[in-house]
Amino acid sequence: MDAIEALLTRRSPVQLKEPAPAGAALDSILRAGIHAPDHGKLRPWRFILLKGEARSRFGEILAEALRRRETAAPAPLLEKERQKPLRAPLIVVVAASPIESRKVPDIEQILAAGAAAQNMQLAAHALGFGALWRTGAPAYDSYVKETLGLKHSDSIVGFMYLGTPAAAPPPLPEPDLAQFVRDWNG
Numbered sequence: 695m696d697a698i699e700a701l702l703t704r705r706s707p708v709q710l711k712e713p714a715p716a717g718a719a720l721d722s723i724l725r726a727g728i729h730a731p732d733h734g735k736l737r738p739w740r741f742i743l744l745k746g747e748a749r750s751r752f753g754e755i756l757a758e759a760l761r762r763r764e765t766a767a768p769a770p771l772l773e774k775e776r777q778k779p780l781r782a783p784l785i786v787v788v789a790a791s792p793i794e795s796r797k798v799p800d801i802e803q804i805l806a807a808g809a810a811a812q813n814m815q816l817a818a819h820a821l822g823f824g825a826l827w828r829t830g831a832p833a834y835d836s837y838v839k840e841t842l843g844l845k846h847s848d849s850i851v852g853f854m855y856l857g858t859p860a861a862a863p864p865p866l867p868e869p870d871l872a873q874f875v876r877d878w879n880g
Contacts, residue, residue: 700820705866707824710857714745714784715823723856726817727788730809734795738803739810742787742842749779759835782826782855786814787842790849807851814854824859827852 695703715723724741732738744752753776760767760775779785790807792800811827818825832838833850844850 695820697816700816704816704819705863706826707859707861707863708826709860710782710824710826710855711860712783712857714782714857715818715821719821719823720784722821723814723817723823724786726813727810730806730813732806732809733802734798736793736795736798736803736806738790738792739807740787740789740791740844740848741810742789742844744779744785744787745783749785752779752785753777755838755841756832759832759837762837763831763835782857784856786854786856787850788814788852788854789839789842789844790851791845792847792849804849804851807849811852811854818856822858823856824863826855828855829853 714720727739727741728737730739756778757772757776760772764771788807788811790800790804792803795803815825815827829850829852833853836846839846839848839850842850
């Protein structure tokens, strides 16, 4: 698959199943991430892999984080949170760990980590896997970051769910470029 085809055909499948990328395929996906645009060559990203039983343990962390945020959260909602990491056989937590720099502000380093996540999505698609980028409240929760070994100053830019698509995602309508592009002549 060439680069333009990958860019134009990538979709986020809702359901992912085994197999997840492993071995050389996973290495290629992660390497695509570390080749993202990066002002200053600081490499401010961190990738944390959650697979196997680690996903269930992470589900417990998500449920506890929800209970801490919402002390009256009902049991069914806590259980739903507990099951989220089981939606895919592999999760890559993509985090930005900004490095102090006079030339490269933190926001540019967070954007670089986002570019790394996008590269990984495209690489997964090009290799025949599906990738679903999620965030939500857990991405901004200090307890979740702490349990993953991240610092308070780090940012989780996404939970990348990876696996084999259970079904082909429906095609998206082609947007009209005129809605997003305009010429500026001063």
